[in-house]
Amino acid sequence: MLGRVIFLSFAFFIVHALPLTPYPLRALADDLSLHGFLQANYSARLTGLQPPTSEGGDFLFGEERFQLRLDKSGEKGRLFIRTDFFHDAIANRPDLEVREAYVDTSMGGSDVRVGRQLLIWGTGDYLFINDIFAKDWGAFFSGRPVEYLRVPQDAAKLDLSAGWISAEIVAMPFFQADKLPSRDRFYQFDPFPGVARSTQQPAMEFQNTELAARVYGTTWGFDTALYLYRGFFHMPGLEADRMIAPTQIAERFPRLAVYGASTRGNALGGVVSTEVGYYDSLADHAGRDPIIPNSSFRYLAGYQRQLWEDFTLGLQYYGEIMMQYDVYRASAPSGFPVQDQHRQLMTLRLTQLFWNQTLRVGLFAFYSPTDQDYYLIPEIRYSISDNLWVSATGNIFGGRRTTTFFGQFGANDNLAVTVRYEF
Amino acid sequence: MMERVLLVVLAVIVVAQEGGQAPLRGASPLEDAASLVRQSQEAFHRAGTDLKARVKMTLLTKEGQQRLRDLMMLRKNEAGGNQRYFLYFHGPADVRGTVLMVYKYPNQEDDRWLFIPALNLVQRVAARDSRSSFVGSDFSYEDISGRDVEADTHTVLRTEALGSRQTVVIESVPTREADYAKKLSWIDQVTFLPLKEEYYDVQGALYKAFTADEIRDVQGLPTITKRTMTNVKTGHKTEVVFESVAYNVGLGDDIFTERTLRRPPEKWLK
Numbered sequence: 001m002l003g004r005v006i007f008l009s010f011a012f013f014i015v016h017a018l019p020l021t022p023y024p025l026r027a028l029a030d031d032l033s034l035h036g037f038l039q040a041n042y043s044a045r046l047t048g049l050q051p052p053t054s055e056g057g058d059f060l061f062g063e064e065r066f067q068l069r070l071d072k073s074g075e076k077g078r079l080f081i082r083t084d085f086f087h088d089a090i091a092n093r094p095d096l097e098v099r100e101a102y103v104d105t106s107m108g109g110s111d112v113r114v115g116r117q118l119l120i121w122g123t124g125d126y127l128f129i130n131d132i133f134a135k136d137w138g139a140f141f142s143g144r145p146v147e148y149l150r151v152p153q154d155a156a157k158l159d160l161s162a163g164w165i166s167a168e169i170v171a172m173p174f175f176q177a178d179k180l181p182s183r184d185r186f187y188q189f190d191p192f193p194g195v196a197r198s199t200q201q202p203a204m205e206f207q208n209t210e211l212a213a214r215v216y217g218t219t220w221g222f223d224t225a226l227y228l229y230r231g232f233f234h235m236p237g238l239e240a241d242r243m244i245a246p247t248q249i250a251e252r253f254p255r256l257a258v259y260g261a262s263t264r265g266n267a268l269g270g271v272v273s274t275e276v277g278y279y280d281s282l283a284d285h286a287g288r289d290p291i292i293p294n295s296s297f298r299y300l301a302g303y304q305r306q307l308w309e310d311f312t313l314g315l316q317y318y319g320e321i322m323m324q325y326d327v328y329r330a331s332a333p334s335g336f337p338v339q340d341q342h343r344q345l346m347t348l349r350l351t352q353l354f355w356n357q358t359l360r361v362g363l364f365a366f367y368s369p370t371d372q373d374y375y376l377i378p379e380i381r382y383s384i385s386d387n388l389w390v391s392a393t394g395n396i397f398g399g400r401r402t403t404t405f406f407g408q409f410g411a412n413d414n415l416a417v418t419v420r421y422e423f
Numbered sequence: 424m425m426e427r428v429l430l431v432v433l434a435v436i437v438v439a440q441e442g443g444q445a446p447l448r449g450a451s452p453l454e455d456a457a458s459l460v461r462q463s464q465e466a467f468h469r470a471g472t473d474l475k476a477r478v479k480m481t482l483l484t485k486e487g488q489q490r491l492r493d494l495m496m497l498r499k500n501e502a503g504g505n506q507r508y509f510l511y512f513h514g515p516a517d518v519r520g521t522v523l524m525v526y527k528y529p530n531q532e533d534d535r536w537l538f539i540p541a542l543n544l545v546q547r548v549a550a551r552d553s554r555s556s557f558v559g560s561d562f563s564y565e566d567i568s569g570r571d572v573e574a575d576t577h578t579v580l581r582t583e584a585l586g587s588r589q590t591v592v593i594e595s596v597p598t599r600e601a602d603y604a605k606k607l608s609w610i611d612q613v614t615f616l617p618l619k620e621e622y623y624d625v626q627g628a629l630y631k632a633f634t635a636d637e638i639r640d641v642q643g644l645p646t647i648t649k650r651t652m653t654n655v656k657t658g659h660k661t662e663v664v665f666e667s668v669a670y671n672v673g674l675g676d677d678i679f680t681e682r683t684l685r686r687p688p689e690k691w692l693k
Binding site (some may be wrong): 035037073078104111117118119120146147150159161166216218221223264265266269270271273304305306308309310312353356357358383385386387389420422423 | 482484490491514515516517519526532534541542543544547548549550551554555556558559560561602659677680681682686689
């Protein structure tokens with residue numbers, strides 16, 4: 001508690017000391033902007049269950065956070081640094097996270113961005129096909145602000161433009177896996193309970209640099225893009241040292257290439273979007289290796305529309321069709337849950353704004369008719385003033401089985417509360 | 424030249440109205456009203472070839488609580504009555520760096536993109552101009568960028584002096600979706616700018632009122648630099664000040680692209 005008070009006092013002092021910066025510094029700061037926020041964010045499990053782990057308790061998440069954004073722009077380029085200082089109340093330790101730190105330069109029709117950055121592609125709303133950049137599902141499932149779903153990536157990005165067509169080429173030399181909910185904090189399905197795990201990330205070698213490219217443009221009002229990716233699956237495959245009574249599990253990230261396309265634009269009185277992608281499992285085209293995911297074709301169709309003032313409806317339908325399904329079924333270890341050949345998922349988003357858009361009440365719902373599981377995210381957010389907002393977000397999981405993607409988290413229903421002061 | 428012709432037309436209308444005479448040869452009064460509205464839209468929403476202005480909106484509740492929306496507006500006229508808008512938000516803090524880009528088309532739904540800097544995300548926005556408030560203010564998107572002239576039936580009601588200025592009062596009744604059942608506009612006979620507007624609901628009650636509070640000459644173009652929209656029913660109002668307005672600054676097409684959304688052009692935003 002004392003640590004928390006000291007942390008917030010320190011952060012508050014910094015924020016309010018800023019306008020007192022001596023004159024020469026402020027002159028220097030002409031093109032320098034310094035902003036950020038102070039935030040408290042807690043998430044409590046509603047099921048009354050406590051995982052018997054070192055970090056297991058009623059709280060899934062709890063922290064106080066201070067973000068500082070430094071933005072220096074000049075004739076030749078721009079430097080941007082977004083750093084979060086925080087106190088993790090569950091593990092009870094202070095920490096620091098550099099969320100973004102990059103340099104931008106421009107040369108004629110091309111821009112270069114080098115450093116840690118957030119990358120988002122595709123048309124999906126919480127559903128991703130060609131957006132292969134790493135996600136933090138633990139942050140998302142515990143109701144943290146949505147920007148923390150994104151794991152920053154150390155990358156070099158080249159932007160090219162010629163007339164109405166543009167391209168982005170990204171090289172990511174350091175592999176970044178998806179961050180899955182921590183086993184210390186979340187109840188979840190474990191096919192190998194109690195067995196020691198090790199993670200074997202792709203080695204830091206030139207040949208393992210992930211490459212992603214997007215060519216895009218807007219024609220007849222439709223934003224259309226083609227995507228290419230060569231790298232690795234971001235969710236691990238589990239390899240046991242032996243199938244019967246294993247003693248060691250290795251988490252591996254098999255090679256992957258993705259080829260895809262998307263388009264979106266005004267139609268049917270709203271915005272319509274479609275996206276497709278082929279996940280080419282490079283290390284196991286035949287689908288014989290049960291550790292390596294099979295190749296799959298993925299599609300997404302979305303529609304959003306404003307039905308009345310300040311009320312928006314969003315609908316999506318998503319599917320994954322597994323290739324070589326017969327081989328997959330034949331090679332799947334017995335006793336393990338098997339995936340459907342055509343996994344489907346639909347989402348619904350409802351958003352209503354009140355009081356001159358200062359109060360937002362929303363619901364996001366995932367439902368899978370094939371997995372028969374769901375995930376509901378009700379949310380309410382109020383802007384108390386231009387600088388201060390508070391929100392409450394629920395995360396409700398469930399399903400027929402505890403082995404499906406959402407169904408496994410059923411014991412982790414939680415309510416998250418966030419307060420943020422921006423400056 | 425066009426303005427002068429319209430002034431003459433206007434003068435004739437005024438005479439025709441006052442004298443209770445028959446409409447002009449070759450043009451019904453209805454068409455005259457529509458062309459007057461068109462001229463007003465040109466002066467209000469399409470002046471110059473392009474525009475750069477720092478826009479400061481103050482949202483005021485009846486209780487006196489204030490919220491600010493501080494943005495840079497870049498606007499460019501295109502062929503065929505199309506327009507492009509690039510709106511960069513300097514404040515408030517929780518939307519700083521957000522950009523709204525709009526491709527506005529006559530008689531067709533606009534294309535709208537939103538860039539959210541905390542996510543480095545470009546979204547398409549589904550929203551209907553007539554029915555959506557602009558960033559929580561009392562102005563709708565249409566109030567900000569103009570409504571299709573063809574979307575209403577316009578009638579000249581009378582001429583009227585508003586302070587020292589002579590105006591034509593026009594009644595507009597929507598033929599397409601609108602958030603009003605009737606609108607009255609007081610259009611300045613010299614500048615064609617709307618000096619006052621009143622919005623009535625289906626019960627015939629006044630619910631929203633617009634006033635042009637300050638008009639300045641900017642590069643020879645009369646410009647409303649202060650305006651207020653009041654929601655008469657809730658008492659909420661929005662005051663808008665246009666600062667450092669500049670016309671014909673030479674905005675290129677490259678500004679109004681997804682690439683620029685993700686990397687807003689520094690030199691235009693100060």
